[in-house]
Amino acid sequence: MAIKIGLTGGIGSGKSVVSHLLKTMGIPVYIADDESKRITSTDSLIKQQLINLLGQGVYINGVLNKNLLAAYIFSDAEHAKIVNEIIHPRVKEDFVKWVDKNSKYPVVAIESAILIEAGFTDEVDIVAMVYAPMDLRLQRLALRDSSSSKEQILKRIQSQMDDEKKKALADIIIVNDEQIPVIPQVVELVKSSQQ
Numbered sequence: 001m002a003i004k005i006g007l008t009g010g011i012g013s014g015k016s017v018v019s020h021l022l023k024t025m026g027i028p029v030y031i032a033d034d035e036s037k038r039i040t041s042t043d044s045l046i047k048q049q050l051i052n053l054l055g056q057g058v059y060i061n062g063v064l065n066k067n068l069l070a071a072y073i074f075s076d077a078e079h080a081k082i083v084n085e086i087i088h089p090r091v092k093e094d095f096v097k098w099v100d101k102n103s104k105y106p107v108v109a110i111e112s113a114i115l116i117e118a119g120f121t122d123e124v125d126i127v128a129m130v131y132a133p134m135d136l137r138l139q140r141l142a143l144r145d146s147s148s149s150k151e152q153i154l155k156r157i158q159s160q161m162d163d164e165k166k167k168a169l170a171d172i173i174i175v176n177d178e179q180i181p182v183i184p185q186v187v188e189l190v191k192s193s194q195q
C-alpha cells in the first residue's frame with residue numbers, strides 16, 4: 001500500500017507548485033480541485049442535487065456553471081457546508097479508488113486547499129501544509145486570478161481554515177515565501193514520508 005501525503009494550504013500558498021515538484025519526482029498526485037470538477041460534471045446524483053439546490057442554471061449545456069456555484073458557495077459558510085456535503089463524500093470515494101489503482105507506487109499524494117476541512121485527514125498518512133504569508137498570497141492571486149475581484153479572493157480565503165489552526169494540525173510545513181528554497185523542503189517531505 002502506498003504512503004499517502006496530504007498536501008494542503010490556503011488558496012495561493014503554492015500547492016500546485018509543490019504538486020508539480022512531487023510529480024517530477026515520480027509521485028502521482030490527485031488534484032482534488034480538478035477531480036471534484038470532473039465528478040461534479042459527470043455524477044448524475046450530484047448533478048440532480050445541485051439542480052435541486054440552485055436551479056437548472058447551475059449547468060449550461062451540461063457544463064458546470066462555475067461562476068454561479070462559486071458565488072453561492074463563497075457568499076455564506078452555510079452554503080459552502082451544503083455544497084460540500086453533496087460533493088465531498090463522492091470525491092473521497094473516488095480518491096480511495098484512485099489510491100488503490102496506484103498501489104504500485106511507494107508514495108502518492110492528494111492536493112486540496114480544504115483537505116482538513118473536508119475530512120481527508122483520515123485518508124492520508126502525513127499532512128503537509130504549504131505556507132506563504134498572506135500579503136504574498138494576495139499578490140499572487142491578483143496576478144493568477146486577474147478576473148476575480150479582491151473581494152472574491154478574500155471571500156475564498158475567509159471560507160478556508162485559518163493558517164494558524166492549519167499549521168497546528170499539519171505534520172510538516174513547507175514554507176513558500178520566495179525566500180526559503182522550496183525544492184529541498186519537498187525532498188525532505190518525501191524522505192520523511194518513507195521513514
Ligand SMILES: CC(C)(COP(=O)(O)OP(=O)(O)OC[C@H]1O[C@@H](n2cnc3c(N)ncnc32)[C@H](O)[C@@H]1O)[C@@H](O)C(=O)NCCC(=O)NCCS
Nearest residue numbers: 010011032033036066069070087091112113114156159160
Ligand atoms: C466553486 C468552483 C466551481 C470554482 O471553480 P474555480 O475554477 O473558480 O476554482 P478552483 O476549483 O480552481 O478552486 C480554486 C480554489 O478555491 C478554493 N475552493 C474551492 N472550493 C472550495 C470550497 N468548497 N471551500 C473552500 N475553498 C474552496 C480552493 O483554494 C481552490 O484551490 C469549484 O471550486 C468547486 O466546484 N468547488 C466545490 C468543490 C470543492 O470543494 N472543491 C475543492 C476540492 S474537493
Ligand SMILES: Nc1ncnc2c1ncn2[C@@H]1O[C@H](COP(=O)(O)OP(=O)(O)OP(=O)(O)O)[C@@H](O)[C@H]1O
Nearest residue numbers: 009010011012013014015016017113140144176178
Ligand atoms: N515560490 C514562488 N515564486 C513565484 N511564484 C509563485 C511561487 N509559488 C507560487 N507562485 C505563483 O503563485 C500563484 C499561486 O500558486 P498556486 O496556484 O500554486 O497556489 P495554490 O495553493 O495551488 O492555490 P489554489 O488553492 O487556488 O489551488 C501561481 O500563479 C504560482 O505560479
